Structures are given as structure tokens and as C-alpha cells.
Amino acid sequence: MKYIWFLILVIAFFPSCQTDNAEGDFVVGSDYLSISNKVIMIDTLTVNVSTINLDSLITSNQSRILIGNYTDPILGQVKSESYIKLTPDNFYIGSSESDTQTVTYVFDSIAMILKYDRYYYGDTTKTQTINIHQLTQKVKPNTDDTNFYNISSLTYDSKSIGTKTFHPKPIGKDSINIQIDANFGKNLFNKLYNNEITDANEFEDLFKGIVIKPSTTSSSNMIGFKTSSVLRLYYKKNNSDSENSLTKDFSLTDLTKQFNNISLDRTGTIIENLPDSKNKLSSELTNNNAFIQSGTGLACRIDFPFIKQLKYISEKGIIVDAELVIKPNRSSISNLFPIKDSLQVYECDNLNRISKVLTNSDGSQKLAILNTTPDEFNENIGYKVNIGAFLHQEMLKTTGAKSNLILAFPNISKGVNRIILGNQKNAENKLKLKIYYISY
Amino acid sequence: MKNKIWFVLFFASQSVGLYAQSVATSPYSIYGLGSLFETDFGPISALGSSGIALPTTSFINNLNPASLGFIGKHSFFFDTGLKGTETNYKSENSSEKRNNFQFSHIAIAFPLNSKSGVSASLKPYSSASYVISNFQLPISNSNEFYNLDAASYGGLNTFDLSYGYKIQKGITFGLTTSFYFGSITNNKDFTIANSITNINKKSFYSGMRVTLGNQIKIDSTFNIGLTLKIPSQITGSKTQSVTTINDTETQYIEDNVASNVDNYYLPFEFGVGLSKSFHKNFNLTLDYEKSLWKNTNQNSVYGEYKNQDKFALGLSYLKKEQSFYYLDKIRYYSGFNYDTGFLSINNKNVNNMRFSLGVGIPIESTKSALNINYSYGIKGTVGNQLVKENYHMIGINLSLEAIWFVKRKYD
Numbered sequence: 001m002k003y004i005w006f007l008i009l010v011i012a013f014f015p016s017c018q019t020d021n022a023e024g025d026f027v028v029g030s031d032y033l034s035i036s037n038k039v040i041m042i043d044t045l046t047v048n049v050s051t052i053n054l055d056s057l058i059t060s061n062q063s064r065i066l067i068g069n070y071t072d073p074i075l076g077q078v079k080s081e082s083y084i085k086l087t088p089d090n091f092y093i094g095s096s097e098s099d100t101q102t103v104t105y106v107f108d109s110i111a112m113i114l115k116y117d118r119y120y121y122g123d124t125t126k127t128q129t130i131n132i133h134q135l136t137q138k139v140k141p142n143t144d145d146t147n148f149y150n151i152s153s154l155t156y157d158s159k160s161i162g163t164k165t166f167h168p169k170p171i172g173k174d175s176i177n178i179q180i181d182a183n184f185g186k187n188l189f190n191k192l193y194n195n196e197i198t199d200a201n202e203f204e205d206l207f208k209g210i211v212i213k214p215s216t217t218s219s220s221n222m223i224g225f226k227t228s229s230v231l232r233l234y235y236k237k238n239n240s241d242s243e244n245s246l247t248k249d250f251s252l253t254d255l256t257k258q259f260n261n262i263s264l265d266r267t268g269t270i271i272e273n274l275p276d277s278k279n280k281l282s283s284e285l286t287n288n289n290a291f292i293q294s295g296t297g298l299a300c301r302i303d304f305p306f307i308k309q310l311k312y313i314s315e316k317g318i319i320v321d322a323e324l325v326i327k328p329n330r331s332s333i334s335n336l337f338p339i340k341d342s343l344q345v346y347e348c349d350n351l352n353r354i355s356k357v358l359t360n361s362d363g364s365q366k367l368a369i370l371n372t373t374p375d376e377f378n379e380n381i382g383y384k385v386n387i388g389a390f391l392h393q394e395m396l397k398t399t400g401a402k403s404n405l406i407l408a409f410p411n412i413s414k415g416v417n418r419i420i421l422g423n424q425k426n427a428e429n430k431l432k433l434k435i436y437y438i439s440y
Numbered sequence: 441m442k443n444k445i446w447f448v449l450f451f452a453s454q455s456v457g458l459y460a461q462s463v464a465t466s467p468y469s470i471y472g473l474g475s476l477f478e479t480d481f482g483p484i485s486a487l488g489s490s491g492i493a494l495p496t497t498s499f500i501n502n503l504n505p506a507s508l509g510f511i512g513k514h515s516f517f518f519d520t521g522l523k524g525t526e527t528n529y530k531s532e533n534s535s536e537k538r539n540n541f542q543f544s545h546i547a548i549a550f551p552l553n554s555k556s557g558v559s560a561s562l563k564p565y566s567s568a569s570y571v572i573s574n575f576q577l578p579i580s581n582s583n584e585f586y587n588l589d590a591a592s593y594g595g596l597n598t599f600d601l602s603y604g605y606k607i608q609k610g611i612t613f614g615l616t617t618s619f620y621f622g623s624i625t626n627n628k629d630f631t632i633a634n635s636i637t638n639i640n641k642k643s644f645y646s647g648m649r650v651t652l653g654n655q656i657k658i659d660s661t662f663n664i665g666l667t668l669k670i671p672s673q674i675t676g677s678k679t680q681s682v683t684t685i686n687d688t689e690t691q692y693i694e695d696n697v698a699s700n701v702d703n704y705y706l707p708f709e710f711g712v713g714l715s716k717s718f719h720k721n722f723n724l725t726l727d728y729e730k731s732l733w734k735n736t737n738q739n740s741v742y743g744e745y746k747n748q749d750k751f752a753l754g755l756s757y758l759k760k761e762q763s764f765y766y767l768d769k770i771r772y773y774s775g776f777n778y779d780t781g782f783l784s785i786n787n788k789n790v791n792n793m794r795f796s797l798g799v800g801i802p803i804e805s806t807k808s809a810l811n812i813n814y815s816y817g818i819k820g821t822v823g824n825q826l827v828k829e830n831y832h833m834i835g836i837n838l839s840l841e842a843i844w845f846v847k848r849k850y851d
Contacts, residue, residue, distance in 0.1 A: 037628070037630065039630065039632055040580040041579045320630070321633040323634075389689040436633045438630055440637075
């Protein structure tokens with residue numbers, strides 16, 4: 001009987017007296033740990049790189065008036081002209097509709113004031129000549145569309161109402177003034193002065209907008225201007241000696257009514273045979289290089305034709321990480337043609353239709369970031385992006401078409417920066433893809 | 441009295457969950473069911489784990505259920521123990537020491553009548569506990585490495601119910617039904633390049649096995665025994681969650697996906713043993729057991745399954761069972777055990793050799809004793825991917841007998 005109590009004590013005591021010493025490294029025999037989960041790195045997967053032509057970049061509502069014309073030594077002649085609808089705040093001259101002074105006002109002059117937005121590309125030590133024309137067509141997108149594209153254009157009067165040749169100072173100065181034809185200005189003044197125009201529709205019938213075109217002969221740069229640029233009409237009191245003229249501004253009140261037509265003349269260049277927007281030009285046909293140019297729609301497409309093969313490594317596996325490093329052709333980069341420190345990554349189908357922008361887990365856009373820290377062989381310089389999750393999905397896809405990636409500069413519709421990227425066969429700027437895989 | 445017994449059992453079952461969570465000391469704990477935990481009752485450990493022919497007359501014999509047929513009709517036995525092991529692991533290029541001290545078993549046995557007895561016991565079967573942090577392993581196909589942090593706990597236990605019956609004087613038969621159960625939780629973090637992959641696995645195992653036994657008392661000094669273990673399987677299922685995170689994205693690959701795990705097959709085993717007393721003070725036990733692991737046709741990541749031969753030899757000495765002097769009643773044990781192992785790694789068997797010594801210190805006037813044993817063993821050899829283990833083991837167990845159903849002569 002007394003044993004029982006003793007036993008209970010013993011049993012209660014036992015579990016609490018187990019001890020373990022597992023503070024060793026547990027290295028002996030740990031090799032077996034690698035057996036149930038295999039971790040491998042794959043750096044031999046074929047990556048096809050090609051150049052594509054995105055023909056419908058939305059250039060309206062981008063908040064930049066991009067004007068210029070230059071010849072890129074590799075890609076050909078790049079040109080951008082800007083279409084702008086300009087409207088006044090009101091449809092009278094003077095401080096108010098019932099301004100008793102109005103009768104005393106007379107037209108003085110009219111000028112286009114273009115404000116630099118600090119963007120430039122190409123050689124700004126060379127002059128640029130621009131011409132301003134009146135549109136003969138309203139700034140209105142096609143039916144069922146609200147956007148204008150890099151290939152959109154509108155008809156205009158061949159007679160220029162203003163022209164200027166200038167040395168661009170996008171950093172040093174704030175704006176340039178382009179004197180506009182006085183007859184055009186006077187006409188505009190009179191219509192408002194005489195109350196012949198009382199609302200926006202009447203105004204648009206009279207003045208549909210302008211196009212600012214670069215001269216195709218002299219320019220060798222591309223300049224960005226702010227959308228706060230205005231057409232300014234100067235007027236003053238009749239017989240007044242006052243130097244102070246009064247002004248009336250015609251401005252971009254609706255940013256969707258301004259767009260840039262950006263074109264590239266590839267004649268005679270290495271990408272002369274770039275196919276239409278649904279096809280691609282293999283980098284193997286262009287010296288193992290692919291090309292990106294904002295604005296004109298050149299983009300780099302990356303295909304992983306054998307990604308599904310990785311499924312056969314084991315029954316169940318994950319691509320946990322994949323590091324894509326794509327390297328710019330350094331000799332193509334110069335002060336005139338700088339590159340950007342990141343590339344935007346899109347997912348697309350075989351017809352180059354973009355389905356989404358690749359994002360990080362926090363929802364932010366995934367960028368390929370330029371690593372500029374040089375090592376001994378400058379091997380590290382390149383745009384690096386982790387595409388593990390994308391490749392994992394592609395590997396597991398059982399239905400549906402394969403997806404590819406498109407690389408382009410951020411703000412693809414706003415500038416004309418370009419870059420040349422090497423493929424896997426490019427000896428000097430070899431593309432690298434490292435895939436890390438674990439079976440589970 | 442009986443109610444109290446059930447209370448003890450209940451208490452014991454409460455402790456199962458606890459004692460299954462000990463960190464095992466063998467590298468083999470990393471895979472499958474973990475490393476097997478061997479334990480014997482009474483003085484059997486000290487006898488080199490021999491005793492197939494020994495009757496359950498002074499302690500519970502866990503090797504042969506037929507021994508219960510010899511249980512005295514007034515005896516109630518209780519057995520419980522602790523086991524401590526210190527192991528030195530040695531591979532080709534490293535060595536380390538680990539130790540472990542834990543509860544080893546709890547068992548009771550009592551007679552049903554003068555011809556039969558039953559026993560119940562609970563003991564750990566395997567332990568899959570280990571902790572590894574920041575362990576560097578090579579990434580195949582590259583010069584790079586990944587880091588592994590892993591923790592595992594849990595293991596299997598067995599609950600045995602045995603019955604022994606004396607069919608005629610000196611001949612008994614017995615049957616044990618063993619229930620295997622337990623779970624192993626395994627959590628691994630793989631740090632590969634800029635990603636961390638977490639694999640969390642919970643495996644549940646269960647199985648049942650039958651052991652048949654026979655003992656024959658040839659004369660007052662000579663017993664023989666036989667056991668047959670029926671092949672069986674331990675079936676498992678698991679739920680697994682897999683998540684991978686890198687610096688920019690999180691992928692949930694699997695969330696508690698249930699699947700089967702490979703069954704673990706227990707082989708057909710048979711054992712024969714003899715027990716012979718001589719010179720009045722000595723008793724010799726000798727067992728041979730064969731396990732047909734090869735026929736289980738199962739794969740091990742470590743190597744191939746081989747048929748296993750086990751030899752066990754034990755010798756005990758007792759000056760006088762009934763003596764005026766306490767020291768005369770102390771039992772002394774020694775034993776030797778050799779087994780060829782059931783795994784062959786790179787064509788080398790993981791064999792195991794063990795010497796043991798022990799004493800049985802009597803408690804009061806019953807057959808109760810406190811058994812203390814010490815063993816030294818060598819398992820495996822050093823070689824290509826092989827690990828050699830040198831271990832010291834100390835076991836303490838309390839083997840208690842209570843006399844039942846006897847009317848006390850005085851109170």
C-alpha cells in the first residue's frame with residue numbers, strides 16, 4: 001500500500017528529470033539532412049532575348065511636352081512633336097466681363113512661353129529649331145478611346161505661326177519665349193474683345209490648338225517642357241505710355257488634351273527589320289544585343305522557353321529565388337545618351353500584350369536595379385531583378401500560354417532614353433540567370 | 441487497491457506526451473521514425489538484453505509474453521526506469537559528444553489466476569528530436585551554400601498488452617499486442633540566396649504488432665523460450681506547409697496539405713533463448729534472435745536493409761535468496777550483446793556491441809529490487825559517411841512486487 005504513494009511520487013518526478021545536451025553543432029550525421037530536400041542552382045537555362053516594338057504607348061496625360069529631334073548613332077533618327085490644346089480661363093478681355101476699361105484695350109503681342117521641366121536627352125550644346133503650327137483638327141481622341149498614343153497625330157496648318165532657334169538651357173534657364181505671329185494674336189484678341197466668342201465650344205471652333213514641331217534638319221537633342229507652359233497674349237491701354245502690358249494666358253487646362261508624337265526612323269540601322277508590334281526581333285540577329293528606347297516603343301522581351309523542364313527535377317519543387325542580371329553595353333552609354341538606374345518589368349504574352357506590371361509582395365512595382373558597384377572585372381554592373389515567383393508560376397503552368405517578361409525604362413511614355421542589353425551569347429555583356437530550386 | 445492502480449496508469453499516460461519530446465542523440469533521428477530507443481525491464485539490460493527464457497517470477501520480463509504464465513498467483517509487479525546515455529559520435533572528420541537522460545518505461549503485471557497473467561507497459565519506441573542551427577550545406581551544381589535551421593521533436597511510443605497462459609506444468613504460451621503511436625513535428629528553414637523557405641511538417645504514425653511466445657521449464661534449473669514477432673507496418677500521414685519568402689515576394693506553396701508518408705515495415709522476427717542455473721548461485725541466459733528486415737522491401741536513405749542477427753548473453757550471481765545478511769541478497773549481473781544491425785551503409789553493416797554490468801539491490805522482504813546497470817557499447821564504424829558511436833549508458837529501474845490477495849496474518 002505504501003508503495004503506491006511512493007510510485008506516484010516517482011512517476012511525477014520522472015518526466016521532469018529528463019535532460020538533454022544538444023548544444024553540440026550536431027554536425028556528425030547532418031549530411032543526411034540534405035537528402036530529403038535537394039537544393040540546386042541552375043544557371044544554364046536558355047533565355048531568349050529579343051527586341052519588340054510597342055506601338056501604342058499612351059503619351060497623353062503624361063505631363064510633359066517633349067520636343068526634339070536627334071540622330072541616335074545606333075537606332076536612327078528620333079523625333080518628338082507635341083500636340084496641345086490651349087484654353088483661356090474666360091472669354092473676355094479685361095478684369096471681368098463688365099470691365100469698363102475693356103474698350104480702351106488694344107492688342108500688343110503674343111508669345112508661347114515654354115517652361116523647361118529639366119528633362120533632356122542628346123547634345124544640348126547644339127541648337128534646336130522649333131516651329132509652331134495651328135491645328136486644323138480638334139484635340140480629340142478616336143471614338144471609344146480617351147487616350148492619344150506615341151503614333152497619334154492631328155492635321156495642322158502648314159503655315160507656321162512661330163519659330164525659334166535656340167540653345168537649350170534645360171538646367172540653367174527656366175523657359176524660352178517664342179514670338180507668335182501678330183496677325184494670329186490680333187485675330188484672337190479681337191474675337192474676345194468683340195465678344196464674338198463667349199464659350200469654350202466657340203473658342204475651340206476658332207482655335208483648336210497647336211503642334212510644336214522640331215526642325216528636322218538642325219536639332220540634335222530632345223527637350224522636355226512643363227505642361228504649365230502657356231500661350232500669352234499681351235495687351236495694353238490705348239494711347240497709354242505705360243510700359244506695363246496686361247496679359248491673357250491660354251493654358252493646358254486638360255492634360256489629356258496634350259500628347260507627344262514620338263517616332264523613330266530606323267532606316268539603315270541594325271533594327272531596320274524590326275517587325276510589327278505582335279512579333280519580335282531576336283537578339284541573335286542584332287549582334288546578340290536587344291534594345292530599349294522609351295517613347296518610340298522599343299522594348300526588350302525575355303523568354304524562358306524551357307522553364308517547364310525544371311518541373312522534372314523532382315516530384316515537388318519550388319523555385320525559391322531567381323536572379324536575372326542583364327548587362328548594358330557600356331560603350332553605348334555616354335553623357336549624351338545616359339541610362340537610368342532601373343528598368344520596369346512587365347509580364348506579357350507571345351503577342352507582346354502586357355498583362356501586368358511585376359510587383360513585389362508589398363504591392364510596389366518590381367524594378368530591375370542597376371548595380372554600379374564595380375568589381376575587378378566589372379562583371380557586376382548590370383540590372384538585377386529577382387524573378388523567382390514569376391518563374392515558379394511559369395514552371396508549374398499546366399494550362400494557358402506561356403508568359404514572357406518585357407523590360408523597359410520606367411516612364412516609358414515620357415522620355416526617349418535608350419539602352420543596349422546583351423543576351424546569353426554576348427561575350428562582353430553576358431546575361432546571367434541563376435535559379436535556386438528546392439525539392440520538398 | 442485496484443482503483444489506485446488505475447490512478448497510477450492514468451498518471452503514467454499523462455506523462456507520455458512529455459517523455460516523447462526528448463532530444464535524441466543519434467544522427468539517425470533525422471530521418472523517418474527517428475532513432476530507435478531500446479529499453480528493457482528489471483535486470484534484463486544488465487544481462488546484455490538476454491532473457492527470452494526467463495519467467496516473470498521476480499520482475500516483469502518484457503522479452504517474452506509466455507513468461508507471464510509463470511507469474512505467482514499473489515504477485516503484483518510494477519516496473520519503471522530511467523536511462524542516461526552519453527554518446528561520442530565520430531565521423532571521418534569530426535566528433536562530438538551528446539548526452540541524454542530520460543524516462544525509459546513504466547509497466548505493470550499481475551496474475552489473473554494461478555495459470556495466467558497479464559501485463560501492460562508503455563515505453564518510447566523512437567525519438568526524432570533534434571535541433572540544428574545555421575548549418576551550412578552546399579547548393580548542388582554551384583560553389584554556393586545554403587543555410588539550414590531545423591528543429592524536430594516528437595517520436596513514437598509503444599503500448600504493450602501481454603497475456604501469458606500455462607497450459608500444463610512447465611509449458612506456457614503468451615501473446616503481446618503492441619500499439620505504436622506518436623507524432624513528429626519537423627520545422628526547417630532553408631536560407632537559399634535571398635530567400636527563406638519554411639517547410640513545416642507534422643507526421644502522425646500508428647501501427648500494431650503481435651508477438652507470440654512460448655516457454656518451457658525443462659527442469660528446475662533449465663528453461664527454454666521462443667518468440668515469434670509477426671511482420672507488421674506502421675502507417676503514417678502528414679500535413680505539410682511550405683512557404684517561401686524572398687526580399688520582394690512571398691509565395692505560399694502549400695498550406696497544411698495532407699498526404700501519406702512512407703509506411704514503416706517491421707520484419708518477421710524469431711528468437712530462441714535458454715536459461716540455465718548452475719552451482720546454485722549462477723544463472724546463465726543466452727538468446728539468439730533473427731530479424732528478416734530484407735523481406736520488408738523498404739528503402740532507407742541511409743542505406744540498405746539487411747537481415748539482422750542478435751546474440752545476447754547474460755550471467756547473474758546471487759549468494760543466497762533467503763539470508764540473514766542483506767549483502768548476501770544482492771544480485772550481480774553481467775552481459776554481452778552483439779547485433780549485426782539492420783542497416784548497411786556503403787556495404788558496411790552498422791553493427792552494435794555492448795557489455796553490461798549491474799546490481800540488483802533488494803528492497804524489503806519481497807522480490808522488489810532497485811536495479812542499476814551500466815553498459816558500454818560501440819555502434820558502427822568510422823568510414824565513408826559512417827558514424828561510429830561509443831556510448832556509456834546507465835539505467836536505473838525500480839522493480840516492485842506487491843503481494844495481493846493474501847490475507848494478512850496480522851494487521
